[in-house]
Amino acid sequence: xxxxxxxxxxxxxYLRSLKSVAAAFSGGVDSTFLLKVAHDVLGDKAxxxxxxxxxxxxxxxxxxxxxxxxxxxxxxxxxxxxxDIDGFSTNPTNRCYLCKTELFTKIKAIAQTKGIENVIEGxxxxxxxxxxxxxxxxxxxxIKSPLREAGLTKxxxxxxxxxxxxxxxxxxxxxxxxxRFPYGESITPxxxxxxxxxxxxxxxxxxxxxxxxxxxxxxxxxxxxxxxxAMMDRQTRDKIYTRFKEIGFTYIAVDIRGYRTGSMNETLxx
Numbered sequence: 001x002x003x004x005x006x007x008x009x010x011x012x013x014y015l016r017s018l019k020s021v022a023a024a025f026s027g028g029v030d031s032t033f034l035l036k037v038a039h040d041v042l043g044d045k046a047x048x049x050x051x052x053x054x055x056x057x058x059x060x061x062x063x064x065x066x067x068x069x070x071x072x073x074x075x076x077x078x079x080x081x082x083x084d085i086d087g088f089s090t091n092p093t094n095r096c097y098l099c100k101t102e103l104f105t106k107i108k109a110i111a112q113t114k115g116i117e118n119v120i121e122g123x124x125x126x127x128x129x130x131x132x133x134x135x136x137x138x139x140x141x142x143i144k145s146p147l148r149e150a151g152l153t154k155x156x157x158x159x160x161x162x163x164x165x166x167x168x169x170x171x172x173x174x175x176x177x178x179x180r181f182p183y184g185e186s187i188t189p190x191x192x193x194x195x196x197x198x199x200x201x202x203x204x205x206x207x208x209x210x211x212x213x214x215x216x217x218x219x220x221x222x223x224x225x226x227x228x229x230a231m232m233d234r235q236t237r238d239k240i241y242t243r244f245k246e247i248g249f250t251y252i253a254v255d256i257r258g259y260r261t262g263s264m265n266e267t268l269x270x
Contacts, residue, residue, distance in 0.1 A: 004160070007150045007152050008150075010150045010151075012040075012041050015038050015042060018117065018120070019117050020042060020045040021047075021117070021118050022108075022110060023049065023119075023122075024050075024103070024121040025048035025075070026050065026056070026174070027050070028174050029154065029157060029161065029171050031122035033157050033161045034120065034121075035048050035068075036161075036166060039073050047074040047076065048074065050076070050078070052077050052078065052079050053079070053082055053176075054081065054189055054192045055099075057200065060174065065077075078110065080102060080106055082102070082176075085098050085102050091178070091182075091183055092183065095178060095183070097133035097137050099176070100133075107119050108141065118144050120143065120144045122147055123145050123148055125152060126154050128148070172208050172210070177192050181213075181214050182215065185215075185216075194214070195212050198243075201243050202227075202240070205236065205239065207223055208224060208227070209227065210222065210227060211259060219249040220253050220255050221254045222257075222258060222259040223258060224259050240252060
C-alpha cells in the first residue's frame with residue numbers, strides 16, 4: 001500500500017470514529033472530496049451545510065446544491081452574511097477569524113438540532129504554512145479538520161478526487177470574494193459584486209484559475225500560465241478592458257507573478 005492509499009484509509013478511519021458529521025460545504029475541491037468520503041463512510045450520518053452570502057458567488061452555491069442532490073446527501077443552506085458581522089467590513093487582518101467564528105457557530109447549532117456529534121471542515125495540510133486566522137476559530141470552536149489530520153495535500157486530494165470520479169478534481173481553487181481586498185480596504189456589497197462580475201467574465205472567456213484583486217479603481221488580475229498565454233491575444237485584452245470598464249474599474253492590470261494563494265498576506269509584517 002503506497003503512502004497516498006495509507007492517508008486515504010486513515011481519513012476514512014478518522015471519519016468513522018466521529019460517528020456523525022455536519023460538513024461545512026463550499027463545493028470546492030477540498031470540501032467536496034471530504035463530504036464525499038464522509039458520506040461514503042457514514043451514510044446519512046453525514047450532512048452538508050453551505051453558507052449563502054455576497055462573498056459566495058451564485059455559481060458556487062448552485063454547484064454545491066447540485067452535487068449534494070445528485071449524491072443524495074442532506075444539504076442545508078444557512079444565511080451567513082459576513083458584512084453584518086461587527087468590524088468585518090473594515091477588513092481587518094483577522095477578517096477570516098470573524099467570519100469563521102460566525103459561520104461555524106451557526107453550523108454547530110444546526111448540528112446540535114440534528115443530533116450530529118461533530119462539525120468538520122476542509123482545510124488541508126498545505127494550509128498550515130500560510131497566515132490562516134480562520135484556523136484559530138476552527139480550533140477554538142472544536143471543529144474537526146479530517147484532511148489535515150490525514151496529512152493530505154491539495155495535490156493528493158485532487159488525485160484521490162479524480163480516482164473517485166468527482167467533477168471537482170480539476171476545479172480551480174477558490175476563496176471567498178472578501179479575500180480579494182487589501183487589509184484595511186473597505187468591503188461593500190457593490191465592491192463584492194464588481195469582483196464577482198469581473199471574475200465570472202474571465203471564467204466565461206475560458207480562463208481557468210483567476211483572481212481579480214480590488215485596489216480602488218484598479219483591478220489586478222492574477223492568472224495561471226494558460227491565462228497569461230490567453231492575455232497575449234489583443235482582442236482578448238480589449239474585451240477584458242471593455243467589460244471591466246463597464247463593471248466600474250478605471251485601470252486593469254495583470255500581475256506578472258501570476259496566480260497565488262494568499263497574495264494579500266504579502267503586505268503583512270513577518
